[in-house]
Amino acid sequence: MSEQQQKKLIFSGIQPTGTFTLGNYIGAIRNWKPLQDEYRCIYCVVDEHALTVKIEPAKLRQKTLEAYAQLLACGIDLEKSLLFIQSHVPTHAQLSWILNCSTQFGELSRMTQFKDKSQKHPDDVNAGLFDYPVLMAADILVYNADLVPVGADQMQHLELARTIARRFNGRYGETFTVPEGYVSPLGAKVMSLQDPTKKMSKSDENPNAVILILDDKDTIIRKCKRAVTDSETEIVFREGKDGINNLLTIYSAVTGKTIQEAEKEFSGQNGYGKFKIAVGEAVADHLAPVREEYARLIQDKAYLKKCYTECGAEALRYSQRILNKVYRKIGFVASEIR
Ligand code: ATP
Numbered sequence: 001m002s003e004q005q006q007k008k009l010i011f012s013g014i015q016p017t018g019t020f021t022l023g024n025y026i027g028a029i030r031n032w033k034p035l036q037d038e039y040r041c042i043y044c045v046v047d048e049h050a051l052t053v054k055i056e057p058a059k060l061r062q063k064t065l066e067a068y069a070q071l072l073a074c075g076i077d078l079e080k081s082l083l084f085i086q087s088h089v090p091t092h093a094q095l096s097w098i099l100n101c102s103t104q105f106g107e108l109s110r111m112t113q114f115k116d117k118s119q120k121h122p123d124d125v126n127a128g129l130f131d132y133p134v135l136m137a138a139d140i141l142v143y144n145a146d147l148v149p150v151g152a153d154q155m156q157h158l159e160l161a162r163t164i165a166r167r168f169n170g171r172y173g174e175t176f177t178v179p180e181g182y183v184s185p186l187g188a189k190v191m192s193l194q195d196p197t198k199k200m201s202k203s204d205e206n207p208n209a210v211i212l213i214l215d216d217k218d219t220i221i222r223k224c225k226r227a228v229t230d231s232e233t234e235i236v237f238r239e240g241k242d243g244i245n246n247l248l249t250i251y252s253a254v255t256g257k258t259i260q261e262a263e264k265e266f267s268g269q270n271g272y273g274k275f276k277i278a279v280g281e282a283v284a285d286h287l288a289p290v291r292e293e294y295a296r297l298i299q300d301k302a303y304l305k306k307c308y309t310e311c312g313a314e315a316l317r318y319s320q321r322i323l324n325k326v327y328r329k330i331g332f333v334a335s336e337i338r
Pocket residue numbers: 014015017021023024025026027028029149150151152153154188189190191199200201202203204
């Protein structure tokens with residue numbers, strides 16, 4: 001077996017529902033880059049998942065391309081990894097139907113993301129929103145991925161993917177690898193700048209709550225200056241100081257310093273003004289190369305097309321073999337068409 005085949009396989013996906021936030025970046029995307037050296041990695045812009053909440057067709061098309069370019073700008077290297085668009089590879093949706101028939105209604109009803117999102121969009125609790133975790137399981141299982149790097153909020157979905165894999169294997173014989181979740185030790189949870197008890201989220205309506213990875217330096221510093229904190233003056237990480245805790249976490253994540261080192265650096269300062277500017281500057285400096293590379297890539301539509309076409313074709317070849325095996329196991333009549 002070649003070294004390439006011995007390496008474990010990683011799969012992860014991200015929705016193109018908007019420009020990525022500092023939360024997406026710290027919690028998920030930036031961890032994808034170092035994993036490429038140790039694992040075979042398959043990364044995907046999950047546009048089919050993005051359809052589960054209302055999105056204008058023109059916006060979905062634009063955001064999907066932008067998400068693809070942002071991931072390349074964040075360091076996904078196509079010499080090492082595959083990066084493609086979910087709807088280009090039909091095997092995911094095909095496997096999803098099969099897995100639906102090994103998933104219980106009760107299991108899907110318990111998913112917190114479904115409960116949250118159906119509360120947030122009570123006028124559009126569609127079947128896709130309910131079934132979202134099964135498509136996510138199919139994304140992972142159709143490659144027999146070993147490891148799935150996600151933020152902590154996605155672990156419930158990953159647990160369900162493991163349950164579905166085990167159930168299918170029990171019923172039809174060993175077919176799927178049962179995937180492990182991988183929450184990076186670097187993956188901090190970044191909170192909203194305007195309500196630091198809530199996570200920073202792409203879909204937040206208040207632009208001041210969210211740092212986008214493509215924001216310019218002035219915008220980032222302005223948002224940090226306006227961050228909600230508390231009425232004290234001390235820069236320490238402590239219960240009850242959610243705003244300051246969040247800014248310290250962000251500062252630590254982008255500078256590589258520990259929270260204790262950061263506390264020391266800012267100790268003795270009277271008030272939060274300078275600290276907020278320092279956090280903003282550190283974030284902007286950290287993100288500057290991503291922003292520059294993105295600006296270059298998004299101009300080059302022909303290059304992007306070549307990349308997602310080649311990677312999509314390779315992903316289809318790979319996953320089709322696994323889907324064919326599934327079709328045999330469940331008793332579908334063999335077809336010359338596939
Ligand atoms: P939406 O607002 O559209 O629901 P989102 O910003 O909450 O999107 P997702 O697309 O659901 O983000 O998540 C992409 C990845 O980023 C996931 O792995 C998730 O765990 C991670 N992630 C999202 N928000 C944060 C955050 N605030 N802190 C750390 N990780 C996050």
